[in-house]
Amino acid sequence: EAGVAQSPRYKIIEKRQSVAFWCNPISGHATLYWYQQILGQGPKLLIQFQNNGVVDDSQLPKDRFSAERLKGVDSTLKIQPAKLEDSAVYLCASTPGLAGTSTDTQYFGPGTRLTVL
Amino acid sequence: LAKTTQPISMDSYEGQEVNITCSHNNIATNDYITWYQQFPSQGPRFIIQGYKTKVTNEVASLFIPADRKSSTLSLPRVSLSDTAVYYCLVPYNQGGKLIFGQGTELSVKP
Numbered sequence: 001e002a003g004v005a006q007s008p009r010y011k012i013i014e015k016r017q018s019v020a021f022w023c024n025p026i027s028g029h030a031t032l033y034w035y036q037q038i039l040g041q042g043p044k045l046l047i048q049f050q051n052n053g054v055v056d057d058s059q060l061p062k063d064r065f066s067a068e069r070l071k072g073v074d075s076t077l078k079i080q081p082a083k084l085e086d087s088a089v090y091l092c093a094s095t096p097g098l099a100g101t102s103t104d105t106q107y108f109g110p111g112t113r114l115t116v117l
Numbered sequence: 118l119a120k121t122t123q124p125i126s127m128d129s130y131e132g133q134e135v136n137i138t139c140s141h142n143n144i145a146t147n148d149y150i151t152w153y154q155q156f157p158s159q160g161p162r163f164i165i166q167g168y169k170t171k172v173t174n175e176v177a178s179l180f181i182p183a184d185r186k187s188s189t190l191s192l193p194r195v196s197l198s199d200t201a202v203y204y205c206l207v208p209y210n211q212g213g214k215l216i217f218g219q220g221t222e223l224s225v226k227p
Binding site: 004035040041042043044045091093103105106107108109110111113 | 149151153158159160161162163166204215216217218219220
């Protein structure tokens with residue numbers, strides 16, 4: 001079974017530029033998550049989708065971050081414009097079950113490391 | 118709010134048993150406790166999950182006392198490849214959202 005795919009693996013941009021990350025979850029997984037992980041900290045949930053609908057985006061900085069999962073499969077996360085403090089690893093995860101099922105295992109991709117100069 | 122507290126770091130030697138304890142004083146009745154492992158430059162990976170008493174799989178054991186206010190991840194006979202960050206996760210409300218804390222950085226030495 002293929003895992004969660006993410007691209008690119010690394011990205012370096014200057015502040016105020018735009019950037020987009022792509023995630024392809026495990027086939028058939030209904031729920032998709034985007035996390036931000038700053039160096040030395042645990043992942044922080046940014047947004048949670050169930051199929052193509054947003055379940056929770058309370059921690060997403062909506063003035064600069066946006067995400068979509070149009071067909072309920074792939075997802076993109078965009079930052080526009082980027083700030084220095086956005087430097088982090090952006091992780092995508094998926095689960096087969098419905099959003100918020102505490103017994104569901106989350107499968108993570110390798111992440112995209114973003115450096116904002 | 119079921120906030121978790123873990124030691125920030127632990128050191129061990131190859132072949133030893135390692136126990137990492139997590140406290141979660143406000144755990145809800147229906148919440149499960151899940152542990153994840155994260156190697157550098159990789160996403161977290163599921164290790165084990167439990168509700169009460171003891172759970173064991175091929176990788177680890179999880180001990181949960183009757184009051185469920187804490188849990189202990191036990192790694193038998195660790196090797197250098199077990200060097201990683203270990204996260205204890207408990208949903209923080211009935212919505213089931215998983216909150217990652219800072220985790221425990223385990224360093225296994227030869």
